[in-house]
Amino acid sequence: MPLSANNPDRSSWLHVGKNSDFPIQNIPFGVFLTRDDIITIGTRIGDTAIDLGALHQLGYFDGIPLTDDIFLQDTLNDFIADGRKTWRLVRNRIAQIFDADNDTLKNNNPHKEIVLFRLDEIEMQLPIQVGDYTDFYASKEHATNVGTMFRDPDNALLPNWVHMPVGYHGRSSSIIPSGIPVHRPQGQTMPEGAKTPVFGPSKLVDFELEMAFITTDANDLGEPIPIAEAEEYIFGLVLFNDWSARDIQKWEYVPLGPFLGKNFASSMSPWIVTLDALEPFRVESPKQDPKPLEYLQTKGKKSFDINLEVGIQPKGAKETTVCKSNFKYMYWNMAQQLAHHTVNGCPVNSGDMMGSGTISGPTEDSYGSMLELSWKGTKPLKMKDGTERKFINDYDTVIMRGYCENDGTRIGFGSVKTQLLPVFNPKKKK
Numbered sequence: 136m137p138l139s140a141n142n143p144d145r146s147s148w149l150h151v152g153k154n155s156d157f158p159i160q161n162i163p164f165g166v167f168l169t170r171d172d173i174i175t176i177g178t179r180i181g182d183t184a185i186d187l188g189a190l191h192q193l194g195y196f197d198g199i200p201l202t203d204d205i206f207l208q209d210t211l212n213d214f215i216a217d218g219r220k221t222w223r224l225v226r227n228r229i230a231q232i233f234d235a236d237n238d239t240l241k242n243n244n245p246h247k248e249i250v251l252f253r254l255d256e257i258e259m260q261l262p263i264q265v266g267d268y269t270d271f272y273a274s275k276e277h278a279t280n281v282g283t284m285f286r287d288p289d290n291a292l293l294p295n296w297v298h299m300p301v302g303y304h305g306r307s308s309s310i311i312p313s314g315i316p317v318h319r320p321q322g323q324t325m326p327e328g329a330k331t332p333v334f335g336p337s338k339l340v341d342f343e344l345e346m347a348f349i350t351t352d353a354n355d356l357g358e359p360i361p362i363a364e365a366e367e368y369i370f371g372l373v374l375f376n377d378w379s380a381r382d383i384q385k386w387e388y389v390p391l392g393p394f395l396g397k398n399f400a401s402s403m404s405p406w407i408v409t410l411d412a413l414e415p416f417r418v419e420s421p422k423q424d425p426k427p428l429e430y431l432q433t434k435g436k437k438s439f440d441i442n443l444e445v446g447i448q449p450k451g452a453k454e455t456t457v458c459k460s461n462f463k464y465m466y467w468n469m470a471q472q473l474a475h476h477t478v479n480g481c482p483v484n485s486g487d488m489m490g491s492g493t494i495s496g497p498t499e500d501s502y503g504s505m506l507e508l509s510w511k512g513t514k515p516l517k518m519k520d521g522t523e524r525k526f527i528n529d530y531d532t533v534i535m536r537g538y539c540e541n542d543g544t545r546i547g548f549g550s551v552k553t554q555l556l557p558v559f560n561p562k563k564k565k
Contacts, residue, residue, distance in 0.1 A: 136220065136223045136224070136227075137227075138223065138227070138411050138414060139227045139230060139231075140159075140160065140162055140223075140226045140227045140229070140230035140411070140412070141160055141411070141412065141414060141415060142160070142230070143160060143415075143542060143543070143544045145159055145160065145230060145234055145235075146159065146234075146235045147159040147180050147181070147233045147234065147235055148233060148234070148235045148237075148241045149180045149181050149183045149233055149251075150181050150182070150183070151180060151181035152181060152182070154545065155181050155182070155545070155547075156538055156545065156546070156547020156548060156549050157179045157180055157181055157182075157406075157547065157549070158180070158181070158544065158545065158546070159180055159230055159233055159234070160230075160412065160544055160546060161179075161180075161408060161412050161546045161547070162178050162180070162226050162229050162230060162409070162412065163178060163179060163371070163406035163407055163408045163409065163412070163548075164176065164177075164178055164211055164214070164262065164371070164406070164407050164409070165177055165178070165179070165211075165259060165260075165262045165405050165406045165407065166209060166210060166211060166259070166260040166261070166262045166405075167184060167252075167257040167258060167259050167260060167405075168257060168258040168260060169186065169252060169256070169257055170252065170256040170257070174209045174260065175187065175188040175189070175206065175207065176188060176205075176206040176207075176208065176211060176214065177206075177252075177257075178229060179406060180233055182253070182254050183251055183252070183253070183254075184251070184252040184253075184254060184256075184257050185229070185233075185250060185251060185252075186249070186250050186251075186252065187206040187225075187229075188206040188207045189249045189250045190206075190232070190250050191203075191205065191206050191207075193246055193249070193250070195228070195232055195239075195240065196225065196228055199221070199224045199225060199228060200221070201217075201221070201225075205217070209260070210261075210262065210263050210264045210486065211262050211263050211370075211407065211486070212263055212264050212485045212486040213485070215263070215349065215350075215351045215370045215485045215486060216351055216352050216485035218351060219351075219367055219411075222370065222409060222411065223411060226409065226411060226412075259312060259313065259314070259405035259406075260312060260405070261310070261311065261312045261403070261405075262312075262373075262405060262406075262407055263349060263407075263486040263488070264486050265307040265310050265486055265487070265488050266307065266484050266485075266486055266487055267304070267307060267483075267484065267487045267488075268304070268305040268306065268307040268310060268401075268487070268488045268489075268490070269302050269303070269304055269305065269476060269487075269488070269489050269490065270302060270303055270304075270305045270345075270377060270393075270397070270489075270490040270492060271300050271301065271302040271467065271472050271489065271490060271491055271492040272296075272300075272301045272302060272303075272492040272493075273300050273301075273302075273465050273466055273467035273472065273491055273492045274464060274465055274466060274491075274492055274493055274494050274495050274503070275292075275296075275421070275466040276464060276495040276496060276497055276501075276502075277492065277493040277494070277495035277502070277503060277504070277507065278291070278292055278296055279291045279292060280495060280502065280506075280507045281506070281507075284506070284510070284511050285385070297423075297424070297425060298425070298427065298428070299427075299428075299431070299467075299475055300431075300467035300471055300472045300475045300476075302472070302475075302476070302489075302492075303392045303393060305377075305393075305397060305398060305401065305490070306397075306398035307488070309398055309399060309400050309401060310401045310402075310403060310488065311400060311401070311402055311403070311553075312402070312403060312404075312405050313402060313403070313404055313405055313549075313550065313551040313552050313553065314552060314553070315402070315553065316553065316554040316555070316556045317378060317399070317400040317402070317553055317554070317555055317556065318399075318555075318556050318557065318558060318559040319336050319337060319340055319529060319555060319556065319557055319558045320336070320337050320340070320380050320383065320395065320396075320399040320400075320558075321334065321335060321336050321337065321558055322334070322337065322380065322383040322387075322395045322396070323383065323386055323387065324337070324338075324382040324383055324385075324386050325385070325386045332386060336557075336558045337380035337381075337382055337383050337396075338382055338526070339380065339381035339382040339506075339512075339525075339526045340378065340379070340380055340381075340526055340527045340555060341378070341379045341380070341381050341504050341505045341506050341526055341527060342376050342377075342378060342379070342445060342504060342505065342527065342533045342535075343376065343377040343378070343379050343492075343493040343503060343504050344376070344443060344445050344458060344460060344493060344494050344495075344503035344504065344535060345374075345375040345376070345377050345490045345491045345492060345493060345494060345503070346372050346373065346374060346375055346441070346443075346462055346490075346491045346494065346537070347372065347373050347375040347403060347488050347489060347490045347491065348369050348370075348371070348372050348410075348469050348473075348488075348489050348491075349369070349370045349371055349372070349373070349407055349486065349487070349488055349489075350368050350369060350370065350473065350483045350484070350485070350486075350487045350488075350489065351368050351369075351370055351485045352368075352483075352484055352485045353368035353473075353477070353482070353483040353484075354477055354482055354483060355482060356480060356482050357480035358477075358480060358482075359430075359474070359477050359478045359479070359480060360473055360474055360477040360483070361430075361474065362430060362431060362432065362433055362470055362471065362474035363434075365469070365470040365471075365473040365474050366410060366437075366469070366470055368473065368483065369410050369469060369473065370407065370409065370410070371407040371408050371409040371410055371412075372407070372408055372410070372413070372441075372548070373403045373404045373405075373406070373407055373408070373548065373551075374403065374404040374443075374535045374536070374537050374548045374549075374550065374551045375401065375402070375403050375404075375490055375491070375535075375551070376401065376402040376403075376533060376535055376551055376553060377397065377401045377490055377493075378397075378399065378400045378401060378402070378553075379393075379396060379397055379504070379506075380395070380396040380397075380399065381396070381506055381526070382396075383395050383396035384396025384397060400553075401490070402551050402553040403488075403551060404535075404537075404548050404549055404550060404551040405549070406548065406549055408546065408547075408548055412546050413439050413441075413539060413546065415539075415541065415542075415544065415546075416439050416440045416441065416539040416541060416546070417435075417436035417437070417438070417439060417440075418436055418438050418439065418440045418463050419436055419438065420433070420436075420437050420438040420463075420465070420466075420468050421438075421464070421465075421466050423466065427471070430474060430475075430478055431471050431474060431475060433468065433470055433471060437468040437469070437470050437471075438462070438463045438465060438468050439462055439463065439539065440461065440462070440463050440539055440541070441461060441462035441463070441537050441538070441539050441548075442459070442461055442537065442538055442539070442540070443458075443459070443460045443461060443462060443494060443503075443535070443536070443537045444456055444458060444459045444460070444535070444536050444537075445457055445458040445460075445503070445533065445534070445535050446533070446534040446535075446536075447516075447518065447524060447527070447531055447532070447533055447534075448531065448532040448533075448534060449518055449520055449522060449528065449530070449531055450530035450531070450532075452518065452519065452520035452522075453519045453520065454519075454532075454534060455516075455517075455518045455519045457505075457508055457516055457524075458500065458501065458502060458503060458508060459500060459501055460494050460495060460496045460501040460502075460503050461494070461496060461501070462491070462494060462537070464494060464495065464496045464497070464501075465491055465492075465494060469489070469491075472489055472491075473489065476489070493507075495507060505524065505525065505526045505527065506526075509524070509525045509526070512525035512526065527555050528555070529555060529556065529557045530554065530555065530556070530557075531554070531555050532552060532553065532554040532555075533552070533553055533554075533555070534550055534551070534552045535550060535551045535552075536548070536549070536550045
């Protein structure tokens with residue numbers, strides 16, 4: 136099926152700013168609360184949110200096999216479960232409806248009143264019900280940096296790392312949308328030189344610059360997904376801040392891996408950008424040595440050129456950019472991650488989320504965490520307000536952005552923005 140929605144020459148009758156992340160070639164999907172307190176599935180062009188539930192009820196998706204309530208739900212899970220053919224039909228139709236040369240909705244003011252919203256009239260929600268969440272550890276630069284800091288610089292990568300995408304199962308209940316604040320976690324830590332652990336607030340709260348992909352229903356129990364088919368089951372991507380408490384994590388992660396140091400919160404951007412929208416931005420993956428086993432071998436361009444950046448904004452101060460990286464640095468790509476995840480027969484469902492792991496590049500300013508940027512706190516970062524950061528302070532807001540750009544077309548993800556609050560303090564009952 137042709138991806139007519141990707142036509143770079145298409146323009147919209149809706150206003151789209153010059154550097155907007157959301158031109159008519161993007162057409163992401165999300166869930167929002169309208170000015171009438173109605174929750175709906177929608178999309179966005181420029182700074183206009185579009186109610187797909189209302190658009191469907193008004194007959195604009197006639198001819199596409201959709202259930203009457205497909206866009207009247209509070210998550211995208213059922214729509215995602217309909218599969219790639221449906222996603223493409225809907226996205227192509229939206230592009231037609233809002234094309235500058237199509238007057239059908241453009242000249243129908245009563246319909247526009249029902250369908251279109253300013254961004255300040257809506258409240259974005261978590262777009263999916265996350266059934267299962269897996270976090271990978273797929274950046275060679277990040278894994279090498281961490282291995283160098285905490286183990287042996289000459290053997291920074293464990294022997295299995297270059298043979299498979301390493302991952303662990305995270306906690307879906309603490310995945311939150313952009314704008315929801317996070318409290319500093321508490322837990323056990325082992326201070327330097329101590330012989331027994333102590334309990335208290337984490338002193339080393341960190342961000343992790345990641346992206347995450349969302350899957351559809353893909354396979355039955357016992358049925359692996361062949362790597363050549365893996366991308367058929369990936370709906371799209373979001374920006375993902377996988378918060379980390381480094382001191383809690385360091386004490387707990389041997390022998391079974393991350394637990395309380397990772398599962399207190401993970402923040403995602405609200406608009407899911409489809410894999411189809413990213414098609415023009417494919418690039419080659421990094422060369423893999425040694426050659427992966429056959430079930431992990433890919434053909435063609437399986438990585439994407441997505442510019443990423445992270446800013447820290449202290450309370451009442453200007454934001455300071457601390458990291459500029461790119462999704463194309465990932466050693467293990469999404470197709471490899473999904474094929475490996477299911478090679479043992481593990482079933483994947485609609486709305487499952489797969490985090491990329493921290494995305495670090497080859498230069499010091501492209502490292503995707505404060506652990507690396509400050510090199511375990513030995514190289515503090517200077518903020519615009521004159522303060523320094525080794526890790527994240529209370530009331531700091533971490534902002535992640537991402538976009539692709541070539542030949543004058545820009546497809547972006549908006550941002551994921553989260554403030555770190557002090558340790559949770561329950562109000563005393565009177």
